[in-house]
Amino acid sequence: MIRANDNYQKLQASYLFSDIAQRVALFQKNNPDTRIIRLGIGDVTRGLPPAVIKAFHEGVDEMADDATFRGYGPEQGYAFLREKIAAHDYQARGADISADEIFVSDGAKCDTGNFQELFAKDIKIAIPDPVYPVYLDTNVMAGRTGVFENGRYQNIVYMDCLRKNDFLPEMPKEPVDLIYLCFPNNPTGTCATKSELAAWVDYARQNQALILFDAAYEAFIRDDSLPKTIYEIDGAHEVAVEFRSFSKTAGFTGTRCGFTVVPKTCSVFTGEGEKISVHALWNRRQSTKFNGVSYPVQKAAEAVYSREGQAQVKELVSSYLQNADIICRTVEDLGYDYAGGKNSPYIWVDGQGRDSWEFFDLLLNQASVVCTPGGGFGRCGNAYIRISAFNSRKNVELAMKSIKEALK
Numbered sequence: 001m002i003r004a005n006d007n008y009q010k011l012q013a014s015y016l017f018s019d020i021a022q023r024v025a026l027f028q029k030n031n032p033d034t035r036i037i038r039l040g041i042g043d044v045t046r047g048l049p050p051a052v053i054k055a056f057h058e059g060v061d062e063m064a065d066d067a068t069f070r071g072y073g074p075e076q077g078y079a080f081l082r083e084k085i086a087a088h089d090y091q092a093r094g095a096d097i098s099a100d101e102i103f104v105s106d107g108a109k110c111d112t113g114n115f116q117e118l119f120a121k122d123i124k125i126a127i128p129d130p131v132y133p134v135y136l137d138t139n140v141m142a143g144r145t146g147v148f149e150n151g152r153y154q155n156i157v158y159m160d161c162l163r164k165n166d167f168l169p170e171m172p173k174e175p176v177d178l179i180y181l182c183f184p185n186n187p188t189g190t191c192a193t194k195s196e197l198a199a200w201v202d203y204a205r206q207n208q209a210l211i212l213f214d215a216a217y218e219a220f221i222r223d224d225s226l227p228k229t230i231y232e233i234d235g236a237h238e239v240a241v242e243f244r245s246f247s248k249t250a251g252f253t254g255t256r257c258g259f260t261v262v263p264k265t266c267s268v269f270t271g272e273g274e275k276i277s278v279h280a281l282w283n284r285r286q287s288t289k290f291n292g293v294s295y296p297v298q299k300a301a302e303a304v305y306s307r308e309g310q311a312q313v314k315e316l317v318s319s320y321l322q323n324a325d326i327i328c329r330t331v332e333d334l335g336y337d338y339a340g341g342k343n344s345p346y347i348w349v350d351g352q353g354r355d356s357w358e359f360f361d362l363l364l365n366q367a368s369v370v371c372t373p374g375g376g377f378g379r380c381g382n383a384y385i386r387i388s389a390f391n392s393r394k395n396v397e398l399a400m401k402s403i404k405e406a407l408k
């Protein structure tokens with residue numbers, strides 16, 4: 001008899017964003033004439049930048065000609081892209097990361113989900129609450145948790161992110177082996193300073209732990225004093241793996257490309273305490289289970305680093321940041337407490353006593369605006385909603401006008 005992976009039975013009925021999509025589809029079916037504005041899932045709405053599209057087309061044309069055609073590429077990504085990433089995103093910021101420590105992939109969601117495969121089943125994991133659900137759900141699938149009770153899985157060390165600690169994760173009181181961090185944060189939109197990140201790096205070094213650092217939203221950081229990569233912190237290359245994405249930076253949500261940085265100096269340990277290279281493990285995993293990102297997509301991603309590409313992605317991100325500013329001002333005018341929206345595309349809004357799904361339903365029914373209920377990101381999000389700045393200026397303005405009317 002073919003048996004199911006019992007761990008899947010512990011998961012919540014469906015993935016957060018699928019759940020929301022179903023509710024919105026039902027609302028649209030019942031209200032066919034209502035125009036809904038989506039500020040829920042963080043999906044970009046603007047076209048790919050011209051420099052990216054040009055390189056994408058050229059890559060496709062090369063595939064049509066026997067002389068320039070490419071078959072299987074390197075599982076780790078083409079050198080032309082890995083070298084640009086290492087030079088622009090790391091070496092230019094004084095972070096000592098080399099091209100062969102970059103693993104190009106089809107996005108940060110897959111990599112943050114897959115990375116836990118490298119670790120033992122009985123490690124202690126620390127996860128922020130609220131959190132991007134992928135980190136938690138993939139550990140549930142792998143059998144690292146007990147059952148879900150009172151809004152939490154057993155065997156997970158939850159790090160509460162609340163107003164009283166500026167929505168920054170509390171350091172675990174007990175030793176943990178694996179720590180998930182995300183800055184600028186999804187969903188709260190908060191950022192960590194260099195000294196806050198340095199405290200995490202110290203913790204990981206003292207506890208022989210590893211940090212999985214999700215920096216998918218780094219392009220939104222406009223405050224020069226904030227770290228854009230964890231490798232700006234001394235010692236981080238021994239204890240941190242970093243995930244990046246072209247999705248929000250350059251509009252690649254539908255094109256799919258990201259990368260993971262695994263420094264050769266990062267180690268995990270055998271039961272006997274012998275060091276093993278995380279880089280070697282991830283390389284083994286990727287070369288077995290992954291066949292690389294398509295050549296035209298990697299050419300398109302490379303164009304992000306050209307002079308025109310850099311200017312165009314900067315403008316793209318700025319337009320979403322301006323939307324975020326409009327959302328922040330509306331929320332402020334309405335007298336709601338919020339976090340994020342600066343150096344981040346997400347605004348985390350306190351529901352003034354409402355449950356997050358109740359607030360979600362109110363905005364959908366009264367303002368025809370889709371947000372994300374904070375409870376979907378964890379128990380600490382139950383009193384919040386997340387509003388995303390990813391939409392056109394016109395739609396954000398219309399959405400804010402309807403929200404103002406619905407909440408006044």
Ligand code: MLT
Nearest residue numbers: 040041042043109132186
């Ligand atoms: C989100 O809305 O949290 C993100 O779009 C999800 C993702 O990037 O997978």
